[in-house]
Amino acid sequence: MKNITIQTGNCEESEQLNILLEQHIETTIFLQRCHWNITGSAFLTLHQMFEQAYLDYFKIQDEIAERIRILGGYVNFVHTERIQALNTNLHDQNTSDREIIQSAIECHDMNAQLAEECVKTASKYEDLVSEDLCVSLISMYQKFGWMLRSLLSQRS
Ligand SMILES: [Fe+2]
Numbered sequence: 001m002k003n004i005t006i007q008t009g010n011c012e013e014s015e016q017l018n019i020l021l022e023q024h025i026e027t028t029i030f031l032q033r034c035h036w037n038i039t040g041s042a043f044l045t046l047h048q049m050f051e052q053a054y055l056d057y058f059k060i061q062d063e064i065a066e067r068i069r070i071l072g073g074y075v076n077f078v079h080t081e082r083i084q085a086l087n088t089n090l091h092d093q094n095t096s097d098r099e100i101i102q103s104a105i106e107c108h109d110m111n112a113q114l115a116e117e118c119v120k121t122a123s124k125y126e127d128l129v130s131e132d133l134c135v136s137l138i139s140m141y142q143k144f145g146w147m148l149r150s151l152l153s154q155r156s
Contacts, residue, residue, distance in 0.1 A: 013121050013130060014073025020114045020137075021064045022077035027107040028057040034104055040097040042151065049151075050104070053144045060137065067130055101148050108145035112138050 035050035
């Protein structure tokens with residue numbers, strides 16, 4: 001029978017997951033602000049869509065943090081500037097709904113890219129659990145990106 005050991009002190013994976021976790025948490029706050037600040041004819045749809053997104057984001061962030069700890073790392077991220085910039089844009093009352101949706105799509109896409117990097121690294125260390133977690137994150141990020149893109153697309 002194969003011995004199952006948890007690889008501890010895997011800095012590369014923990015560092016990447018910390019970057020992902022930080023961006024994920026910043027996105028959660030961003031999506032909550034979208035939920036509150038959105039206006040316009042599609043208000044109800046977007047209001048509910050952003051709520052579902054930030055709740056799903058919030059639910060899974062604990063899994064990412066605990067995976068970092070299981071790998072022997074610490075949750076020690078510092079602030080990123082990319083999502084801060086998007087959050088700052090929401091201060092402006094002139095920001096259109098379309099711009100808010102575009103920014104949210106950008107967040108989901110950035111997160112999916114980071115999660116893909118985490119999958120590659122986890123795969124390098126044969127860490128199936130982190131790989132599985134990050135694949136499910138990618139699936140969630142892509143789903144929310146698709147929903148928002150669908151809202152923006154227009155049939156001719
Ligand atoms: Fe609410």
